[in-house]
Amino acid sequence: MSILNVVLKDLRERRLWPAALALVVALVAVPMLLAKKATTAPVQPAAGATAAIPPAAGLPVVNVTATPSEAPLRGPSRDPFSQQQHAAAAAMTSTSGSTATGSSSTTGASGSTGSGSSSSSTSASTSSKSGSGSSSSSGSSGSNGTSTTPGSTTPPGSGKPGSKKPAPSGLSSTEAYDVAFAITNASGGFSTIDPLERLSELPSAQQPLLVELGVLKGGGRVLFAVRPGTVVSGPGSCTPGPIDCQVLSLGVDQIEGLSMRTSTGVAPVALFAVTSIKVHKYHSAAAATKARDASSAAGRRLLGRNPGGALSLFKYEPSAGVLVDLRNLTVGVS
16 A cells, blocks of 8 residues: 555544645645736835926926937038137228228319328228229218218228329329328228328327328329338338338228237237329419428327438428438439
């Protein structure tokens, strides 16, 4: 007889089989019940864990499974340094517009002139050139042949190169040269002087940085005496040289920068240009001679304080109405 039969017989005799049956059922049912509860019960968060914050309305839900997205950029690209790179080139072109010059007087003598404004913040760069001549101006016309054009945006002397007829290289007995001059002012425009009296202090009598000497022989250029402490920069030619410029030679429509030396460096003052060199015809030789002899007494006194140097290389000839470069003269041998 097997052991299992012996056990069963013993349980029946002792009436313990119901308890043994219940024990067997419990051994089978308990593991099944535990497994079922483990699969259906929700997972409880660990103690101290932070509850998830719901996303705000209108914002995308971000989770660890989200992948980065790429949105195409629209619109033209921009170089953030482009404005700084072109800042220096923009200064000399900060004032523009058409050059305004008054028409020359037809009386028997040249009128005395006033002076341009004394200060204008500028940079040293070259701007476009323009033709001048007699043109209308939106500004008010002052006395002594000076007119002011506030708010104009084109530097003086702008236009197409070669658009003006050059002045004759020689004068008859009844003719004299008239020079038209323009300079930027503090109001953002420019002032014009037409005609410019010889030996005028520029840009003003209160700030005499230049003195206009007259038209060089040939009729194509105007010479300026450069006062000590004055710095010029541009296409003009300097004597004896650009480092120590004492006499500036400037052609028509050449825009020159004007600055002055200070204790802290070089301070820009203005831009200026010769806008035209014209021949004025008078009714008599006496009237023409009077116009050729006319000059500013203040400028003459100013030049008298600094004689010699490069100024001695140029001599004004009233009979011809021009400056003569003494370096070009040759002495004949008998």
